[in-house]
Amino acid sequence: MGKKYERITGWVQEEIESGRLRRGARLPxxxxxxxxxxxxxxxxxxxxxxxxxxxxxxxxRGSGTYVTVNTRRYSEKEIRIAVMLTSVDTxxxxxxxxxxxxxxxxxxxxxxITVTDNSxxxxxxxxxxxxxxxxxDGLIAETVKSALPNxxxxxxxxxEQLGIPVLFVNSYYPELExxxxxxxxxxxxxxxxxxxxECGHTRIGGIFKSDDxxxxxxxxGYMQALMESDIKIRSSQIVWxxxxxxxxxxxxxxxxxxxxxxxxxxVCYNDDTAHKLTEIFRxxxxxxxxxxxxxxxxxxxxxxxxxxxxxxxxxxxEDLGISAAEKMVGAVCRKEKMETAExxxxxxxxxxxxxxxEI
Numbered sequence: 001m002g003k004k005y006e007r008i009t010g011w012v013q014e015e016i017e018s019g020r021l022r023r024g025a026r027l028p029x030x031x032x033x034x035x036x037x038x039x040x041x042x043x044x045x046x047x048x049x050x051x052x053x054x055x056x057x058x059x060x061r062g063s064g065t066y067v068t069v070n071t072r073r074y075s076e077k078e079i080r081i082a083v084m085l086t087s088v089d090t091x092x093x094x095x096x097x098x099x100x101x102x103x104x105x106x107x108x109x110x111x112x113i114t115v116t117d118n119s120x121x122x123x124x125x126x127x128x129x130x131x132x133x134x135x136x137d138g139l140i141a142e143t144v145k146s147a148l149p150n151x152x153x154x155x156x157x158x159x160e161q162l163g164i165p166v167l168f169v170n171s172y173y174p175e176l177e178x179x180x181x182x183x184x185x186x187x188x189x190x191x192x193x194x195x196x197x198e199c200g201h202t203r204i205g206g207i208f209k210s211d212d213x214x215x216x217x218x219x220x221g222y223m224q225a226l227m228e229s230d231i232k233i234r235s236s237q238i239v240w241x242x243x244x245x246x247x248x249x250x251x252x253x254x255x256x257x258x259x260x261x262x263x264x265x266x267v268c269y270n271d272d273t274a275h276k277l278t279e280i281f282r283x284x285x286x287x288x289x290x291x292x293x294x295x296x297x298x299x300x301x302x303x304x305x306x307x308x309x310x311x312x313x314x315x316x317x318e319d320l321g322i323s324a325a326e327k328m329v330g331a332v333c334r335k336e337k338m339e340t341a342e343x344x345x346x347x348x349x350x351x352x353x354x355x356x357x358e359i
């Protein structure tokens with residue numbers, strides 16, 4: 001029995017090594033294999049079970065058995081994990097990459113970093129390249145403009161169909177049933193607004209990004225905190241900005257001064273937004289925090305280095321990187337199922353909030 005099923009497992013492995021069977025390829029049916037090797041279907045099933053246990057194939061109900069091992073790198077025995085981020089060298093990303101590297105290097109996996117610049121077109125180009133080359137065993141991806149309909153959703157599904165696990169980090173596409181690792185962004189917005197309320201502020205504005213899901217969730221948390229305290233939500237005091245407008249925020253300072261003129265405090269989408277808002281108000285002769293209290297989100301280096309150190313909600317980005325890498329290694333190496341994980345944020349208080357009443 002053993003020698004008979006080993007003929008089938010050996011044939012499959014030879015076909016993969018020769019390149020005649022690639023990842024995503026469908027194996028002949030049980031009947032076809034039984035006829036080809038002149039064995040029983042029970043022997044065929046034993047061979048397929050052995051291959052599945054070794055992560056080489058997987059059975060799909062009602063469809064057949066498919067090659068799932070990375071066939072391009074099969075003989076090299078190297079696990080390569082791609083990490084696709086919107087940026088890598090600034091803001092929160094170095095810490096996130098550090099967390100991923102600490103896990104992947106320990107596990108002997110190679111790390112391949114690519115950058116989308118928050119561009120749907122670049123995301124599409126990179127995904128198509130992963131599909132064409134099949135050169136990676138798993139993909140950890142930061143989403144691009146996740147509040148908008150994503151034309152690349154089908155490419156992520158194709159990767160999964162090829163047996164390449166996908167995990168989102170920092171944000172996610174709600175239309176795709178793909179797990180993600182992120183901070184609880186709704187809670188982050190809630191903590192920022194709640195702190196301002198506890199400091200006595202009732203005229204609290206907000207600046208949120210319109211083209212990513214994090215902005216929408218942080219806005220939802222902001223609204224929750226205001227409603228719990230029976231504070232009226234004034235849409236005139238909310239500024240929605242997209243990625244391009246955030247980059248040009250300083251040049252458009254008058255817009256923010258006008259929208260926030262009746263506010264004593266503001267919840268900002270992130271530390272970058274808060275840092276720029278602080279500059280806008282200071283240049284207009286309005287001091288922070290005396291005339292405008294500001295809370296950021298992420299607790300990045302910007303929060304600490306700002307002329308007025310920013311109170312900010314900590315985003316545990318290094319822990320996100322560690323968790324994402326551990327989940328991906330588990331999925332690729334041990335066929336473990338990945339589950340969504342959302343980390344609890346925490347408030348870090350500094351000098352950018354004026355206390356109108358004792359907390």
